[in-house]
Amino acid sequence: MSQFSAYAAPGQSRALIIRNLVKEYRKGVPVLRDISLTISEPGIVAIIGPSGTGKSTLIRCINRLVDPTSGSIMLGGTDLAKLQGEALRIARRRLGMVFQEYNLVERLTVIENVLCGRLGYVPAWRAWTRRFPEADIARAFALLDSVGLEELATRRADELSGGQRQRVGIARAVMQEPDLILADEPTSSLDPKTSVEIMELLAKVGRQRDIPVLVNIHNVALARRYATRMIGMSKGVVIYDGPPSGLQDSHLAEIYGGEGWME
């Protein structure tokens, strides 16, 4: 229970403030058009919208897997959009990320994959010889326990099912002690039942660590069920931003286009 909150960050402002974010992969063809958002509330913030609308690009701009063309991304007083090299690396330690395809190191064990979340903090020689600090190892096991995988700690990641892998992916992100978790379509490769369990887990992590969890998701019903806030995007702009209860069919029609699919 206390595992997620044990390392909660000190009470500074952890709001993520995005201002006028623009991303063009090709010049003159913006994927993100002037996005401005402020995210400070803990729990799941779900981003919905059709494929190719820039949801992934938005998430990846935040931790700079994609470099924004212009705009600012403020977190805890620093502009992530301007960081380079070592400063960027230090900033990324506080941004956990969960991927659609889990992105585990297949040939490493589950516990090694979870400990990968500490790579930003420990020197490379410790990683190489697997001499992680004892506190890290203890916490990794506790985290595995809390996602229900303790029995599988020494199994190789490629032996796991999709749902199990995504739990490892979430444990790895939490291992970073993040101020914010980014999840890029974490349920898109999973069956409906497992998808629910993963969303449940992400919501629990957000609650217990008291941090925002920014989730890209295609399944609107699932998003409504777990999100405290929903952001609807279409063609690179925000169409709806508010509580799930306020999201009307008219919004959905505007986000996804047409109405026939809703029947």
Add this chain to the structure above:
Amino acid sequence: MSPVVISPAAGLRARAFPPNWSLRIGAALFVLYVIYAAGIVDIRWERFVQGLGNGTRFLGRMFPPNLAPDKLQLLWQGMIESLQIAIIATGAGILLALPIGLCAARNLMPWPVTVLSRGFIALLRTFHPVIVAILFVKAVGFGALAGILALIVATIGFIAKLIAEAIEEMSMRPIEALRAAGSPFPSVVVMGVVPQVLPRFIGFAAYQLDSNLRNSALVGLVGGGGIGATLFTAFQRFDYDFVLTIILAIILAVMAGEILSAFMRRVYQDEAPSGKVKRGSSGPVWHRFTASERSLRLAFWALAAVALGWSFQTIEIIPEFLYDAPAQTVDLFARMWPIDWAYFPKTVQLALIETLHTATLGTILAIGMATPVALMCARNVTPSALINTIGRFILVATRSVHTLVWALFFVAVFGPGALAGVMAVAVHSIGFTGKFLAEAIEEAKAGPIEALRAAGAPPRAILLKGFWPQVKPAFLAVSLFRWDINVRESAVLGLVGAGGLGVALQAAMDNLYWDQVGLVLVVIFAVVVVTEIVTATLRAKVI
């Protein structure tokens, strides 16, 4: 198609089996080429028959192998030195190859770094180890050091290229995840790259160890120390019974090397850690490996360290030569420049043509001889374990003896010239070509074969219609790859009198005309580059 279509079925039949004119013309041109090239390298029936007579006499003088104590003493010294050369070259070469290979990986490094590293690797790979050894012998003097340096160059060229390829083929997803978690670059390499690349790396490091063992016999032929020097002396003194002893010893050593590398692969390759979690007093205790796995690994590293230490301790290196080396090298290249273009039309052009024909004919002959051996080895074609084993022995034996050693043998049989070169290239290539062909045949799907067998097809038809269509791509790929290698090998065969560019190289070196040596090296460089482009284009087209 014919203007009058009698029935749709006839039209279909005509379209199902059209005469393949490009294939027929290709086959005719191929036969014409073989006749023409055979004329150029002076392959005639009477020479061949005469050679067979020589060969019989030669083999008679080889048997029984000389096992006199003084000879065995020489053999032992030579083998030990070769082993030391191989160990040092493999150890040092791999250590140097790791960072270079990493720098050449285009998915991890910025492009200026990869371009530089790739250029460097290509340069190292251009020249045959024998030519590199010749240059090092001039720079640091006769002996083991020149051999070690030459094999280090070869090792870096091979390993760094494969590491770069392995890294470029790995999945980038985990790398992205580790970067997103703020991992510094060394940690990304250690936790993201190494686990993905390690199994393949172990595979080719093990291969390189036994390849260096084979090649250490080679560099000795040109003064690089080790068993090669012993072998060359024995040849020059017509001690043919001792030659056989040495060759048998080399084959045995290479086989031992292959067993060792297979063991190494088993210990390391599939690194499925079976470490357990124990409940310690202060929480769970985790080890990556079990105690016995850890001690096996420790023993392996200890063995490697001891082998390296022993090799460095006992190998004979004259330090004065080493201090002198940079100056000598600069002097060597200064004498090569400007290169003597006048040498080209007189000698080098003919030698170049001879080299290309030697490589091509040798490859064709090798394929002809390797195909039946491959069929003998393939368990799904030949069910007899005895015949399988005989086939495998032929493959290992032909491959263990290097082309240049075969060339020495065939020069003694057929006399100096390109015929000996063609035979040497052909016989040595049997092992490589046959091994890959046998593997391709064994990988053929059993379904179509069973279907043909069930329909009562005779064995010949099963080979032609069941196996051949499945094996064809691999067959073409292996032939092309081998031709590429053989062009490089043919360029140095002349050093032992088997024709081609090597003859021109040897003549220029004997006369100390370094500007002519420079010219031959430039020509070899150009040929290798052109061959590489030709094979890459053909590969893309054919396969």
